[in-house]
Amino acid sequence: GAGVSQSPSNKVTEKGKDVELRCDPISGHTALYWYRQSLGQGLEFLIYFQGNSAPDKSGLPSDRFSAERTGGSVSTLTIQRTQQEDSAVYLCASSRDKSSYEQYFGPGTRLTVT
Amino acid sequence: QQQVKQSPQSLIVQKGGISIINCAYENTAFDYFPWYQQFPGKGPALLIAIRPDVSEKKEGRFTISFNKSAKQFSLHIMDSQPGDSATYFCAALDDKIIFGKGTRLHILP
Numbered sequence: 001g002a003g004v005s006q007s008p009s010n011k012v013t014e015k016g017k018d019v020e021l022r023c024d025p026i027s028g029h030t031a032l033y034w035y036r037q038s039l040g041q042g043l044e045f046l047i048y049f050q051g052n053s054a055p056d057k058s059g060l061p062s063d064r065f066s067a068e069r070t071g072g073s074v075s076t077l078t079i080q081r082t083q084q085e086d087s088a089v090y091l092c093a094s095s096r097d098k099s100s101y102e103q104y105f106g107p108g109t110r111l112t113v114t
Numbered sequence: 115q116q117q118v119k120q121s122p123q124s125l126i127v128q129k130g131g132i133s134i135i136n137c138a139y140e141n142t143a144f145d146y147f148p149w150y151q152q153f154p155g156k157g158p159a160l161l162i163a164i165r166p167d168v169s170e171k172k173e174g175r176f177t178i179s180f181n182k183s184a185k186q187f188s189l190h191i192m193d194s195q196p197g198d199s200a201t202y203f204c205a206a207l208d209d210k211i212i213f214g215k216g217t218r219l220h221i222l223p
Contacts, residue, residue, distance in 0.1 A: 004157070042120075042215035043158070043203065056210070091157050101146040101207045105157025 002026070004106035006092050012112045013082055021077045021109045025094030032075050033103060034067055035091040043091065049075065050098045082113045118206050120214030128222050133191040135217045137204035140185065144206035149178065149189050150213075152201045161202070162189070194221045 005024045013019050025032050034046040045059040049069045060066070064082075069075040079086055089110050093103040119138045127133045137147075148163035164171045164178040164187065171178045177190040191198055199221045204214040 043213045045210075045213075048210060093157070098209070099207075101148045101163055101205075101211060102160050103158075103211060105159065107155070107157050 004092055004094055004104050006090075006106035006109050008109060009107065010110045010112075012114060015084060015113055016081055018078065018080045019082055019111065021079075021090050021092075021111070023075045023077070023092030023094075023106060025073065025075070025092070026104055027073075028096070029094035029104070030072065030097050031095040031100065032069060033093045033095075034075070034077050035093065036061075036088045037091055037108070038088045046077070046090075079111075082111075084113045087111055087113045118204060118212050118214040120204050120217060122217060123215070124218040124220070126220045126222060127194045129194060129196060131194050131221075133189075133194045133198065133219055133221070135189045135202055135204070135219070136186065137188065137206075137214050138184075138186045139206050141206070141208060142185070143208045144212075146207040147178070147180065147187050148205050148207070148211075149176075150203040150205060152203065152216075154200075158201075158203055191219075194219075196221045196223050 007022045030051045032049045035043040047067045048056040064080045067077045089108040091108045093105045095103045121136050149161045150158035151161040152158040162173050162176050164180050166182050169180050175192045180187045201216045201218050203216045206212050
């Protein structure tokens with residue numbers, strides 16, 4: 001079956017603009033994660049969705065960042081008033097459920113803020 | 115705060131050599147320790163994982179060694195090949211997964 005897909009694969013935007021990044025998880029996976037990976041850096045946790053529970057937003061770096069997950073499937077990460085330091089690869093991952101250690105990652109969206 | 119500390123940050127190994135990446139953790143509630151492999155331009159992918167009741171797990175050329183008392187675990191890549199050149203992340207799972215900061219491995223041809 002299809003893996004995790006993300007769109008767009010690349011996004012260049014001007015400072016101050018809003019951007020939306022999309023993630024389509026594996027069908028049936030109830031857990032969905034967003035991470036940020038800056039050049040040569042590790043995985044910075046942003047937000048986590050599990051089923052219909054309230055999301056864990058503890059990793060969001062500022063109130064310019066938000067995410068939603070509609071119908072327990074597709075998720076959108078929104079960054080408002082983008083700043084140059086937001087430039088990074090944004091990775092989405094899904095897993096069967098909260099307790100599953102195997103996360104399946106999408107290819108990421110490379111965001112460049114000019 | 116829960117942490118997984120990974121070292122080295124980068125590693126260069128000759129083809130055919132053994133690559134060793136180390137991780138240490140603090141939270142004894144962690145009950146699963148996976149390793150992820152990431153190639154440039156791709157998302158990380160699960161490579162191998164171990165539970166704390168096992169001291170070693172081997173899959174092909176990849177072995178995880180686990181020391182529960184020291185709260186340390188490591189990835190060994192035997193007979194390292196240029197195709198193994200990638201970034202490797204250790205991780206630990208409690209109620210959510212915590213990743214190490216990654217090791218960039220380069221295997222010299």
